[in-house]
Amino acid sequence: MNADRPESPQVLLRVENLSKEFPLTSGLLEQLRFERGRLVRRQESVRAVNGVTLEVNRGDALCVVGESGCGKSTLARVVMGLIKPSRGSIYYEGKRIDDLPTEKLLTYRRKMQMIFQNPYASLNPRMTVKQTLEEPMRFHNPDISREELTHKIIEVMESVGVDPGWNQRFPHEFSGGQRQRISIARALMVDPEFIVADEPISALDVSIQAQVLNLLMEARKQRALTYLFITHDLSVVQHFGTRVAVMYLGALCESAKTEDLFGDPRHPYTQALLSAIPRLDQSRPTHIKLLGEVPTPINLPSGCYFHNRCQYATDRCRRETPNPILTGDSHWVACHAVEEGRIK
C-alpha cells in the first residue's frame, strides 16, 4: 500500500500514528521463557515512539521537547528515514515516503538534511572541510562542474561564518562552535528545504550557543527553510520555535504555537516541565513537584503514560489512553483531566 494523500499545500511533513519499537530480545532462544511450568515465547522491546501524529507546515520551526528517553531523537531519525518505523506513516508534500525503496528516497534525502548533536562525532576526522562539503553535492549532482562546486563551497562557508580559506583544514583544527557551523554548512550544501536538527547546540557553551542559534535563524529566513528542531532546552524553544510539541515516554502530550504553549500550558506534564526551567529572575526554585519517577519505556504504564506521576490522575487515566483534543487555535492536548474540565 502506497496511499498518497492530498494535502493542503502548506503542510510539508505529516507524521501519522508513528511508532517505533526496538526489540531487546533478538534471538529465538533469548525470547523463550518458563512461565507457570510452560515454555512461552516472549518478545520484549523498548517502545521509544508510541503513536505520534504531527504536521510540520512550510516555514515552521517545530520544536520537539522532552526529557531524555522520551523518544524525541528516535522520532527525528525515523522522519529522516535513517531507521524504519514499526507502525505508522510519513508523508512529505503529501507523498508517502516511509515505505519507499532507497533509490526512490534519494530525491527526498536531498530535500531533507540533518544536523546532529555532537560536531565531534558527526564530522569525519580524516576529511578536510572541503571534502566534507563536496561529498553530499557530488553525490546528489554527479555532473556538477569543479567551478560550480568551488563557488558553492565558498558561498555556503561564508554564509555560516567560517573563512572559506580554511577549507583544507581538518575538523580537529576547529573549535566546537566552528565544527557545528561546518555541519550546518554540510546540510546547506544541497539546498534543502527541510532540516531536522537533533540537539544542535546542546554540546556548546552559552556564548557559542547564541552564535549558532542566530546562524540557524538567519538560514531559515534567507533560505526559506523549515525546521524540525529536537531539544531539551526550553528557553531555546521559547526563543526559536514557531510551534512546540511536548513528548513524554514516546507520546505527544501537547502541541501548540510557541506563545500559546508558554503562555497557557494545559497538560500537567508541560506545566511541570515549564516550571522547572531555572530563570534568572528567580531567587529560589519554584518548580511543580511530580510524583515518583519516569517509568522505563520497556514496561509502559497502562492508560495515560503520565498517570503515575500526575496529581490529577483518576481511574479513567489509569485505564484509557487519552486522545489529543483541540482546545484552542491549533492547540492540541492529550489529557483526560483537560478534556473533562477538571483542570482549567
Place this chain on the structure above:
Amino acid sequence: MALLEVRNLEVRFPLRGGELTALRDLSFSLNQGERLGIVGESGAGKSVAAFAILNLVSRPGYISAGSVLFEGRDLASLAPEQLRSIRGNRIAMIFQDPMMTLNPVLTIGTQMVECLQAHREISDKEAREIAVSKLRSVSIPAPAARMDQYPHELSGGMRQRVVIAIALLTEPSVIIADEPTTALDVTIQAEIMELLLELCENNNVALLLITHDLGVVSQVTQRTIVMYAGRIVEEGATRSIIDNPWHPYTHGLIDALPERTHRGQRLNQIPGMMPSLSAIPEGCAFHPRCEHMTELCQTQIPGYTLRDERRVACHWVEKQGESR
C-alpha cells in the same frame, strides 16, 4: 573569620617547552552557611579551581602559588594523611556524573558504611543506621531497601541523591558541588537543586556551587564569582550581578541567554570564543572579544576594582568609576 579562605591560588601544568597556567590569582572567601556560585564556560578554570581547593590537582599539574585556609590550616601544603581527615569529612564533594563517582560493583550500603568508617571509629550497625537516616533525609523512598542495591538499579536522579547523602554522612561544613545537575533532566535538576539548597540551609552548611547555568546560580546562591580564561573577572552578590553586570564578559554572557531577548529576535552574541589556556592574549584575556577595548587592555592585565561590595577586573569599569 571566613570558614574557607582562598588566597592568590595558582595552578600550573608543565608542557613541552613551557608551562600552562590553568588558574591564576584565585582569591575568595566562603563563610559558614553561605552559598557561593562559580560560573563560567568550559575552559574558564572552574573545575580546576574546585580541584585545587581540595589539593586534588592531578599530576603533572601542581599548585604553584597561594594558599587555601580552612579552619586555620593551609590545605595547599598539608601532608596527605592530614588532608584525608578533612577531604570527604569536613569538606565534601559532589561531582557531575553520579555513575562515575559511585562504585558500580559495591552496594550503596557498603559504600556508605565504608565512607563513614574511614573517618570515624564506629560499628557496622551504627554506620548503617546513620547511612539509612541520610538516605531518608535526601527523600529516597524505602531507604533501608536501597542499602542493598547497586548504583545501576537506580535512576540518574536517585543516584545523585545517593551521592548527596554520602556527602552529608560526615556532617561536613562545606560542600563543593561541581556541575551536580548537568547530567540530569530539567525536572530532576529542579528537584536536586531544591534538595541541596534546603539541606544546606537547614544544616548551616556552606555550598560552593560550580556551574555554567546562570539560572541555577540565580536560584541557589547568594554570591557569585564569574571566571574567564582561568581568572576571576567579577564577584559580587548574585542578584546584583545578574540584574546589573559590570564586566563586559558577564554582561555578554547574561545577554546571550534566549530569555533576555524578544522571541525570534537575533540573540546578543559575544563575538569570537574563549582563548585556549595555552594562548591567552596579552593584557586583559577578554580584550579581543570586548566592545570597550582600548590600548591599555591590550598590554596590561587589569587589577581588581573594588566598589559597592563588587570586585571587577576591567580597565573600562575602573575608568568609569573614576569619572563618576
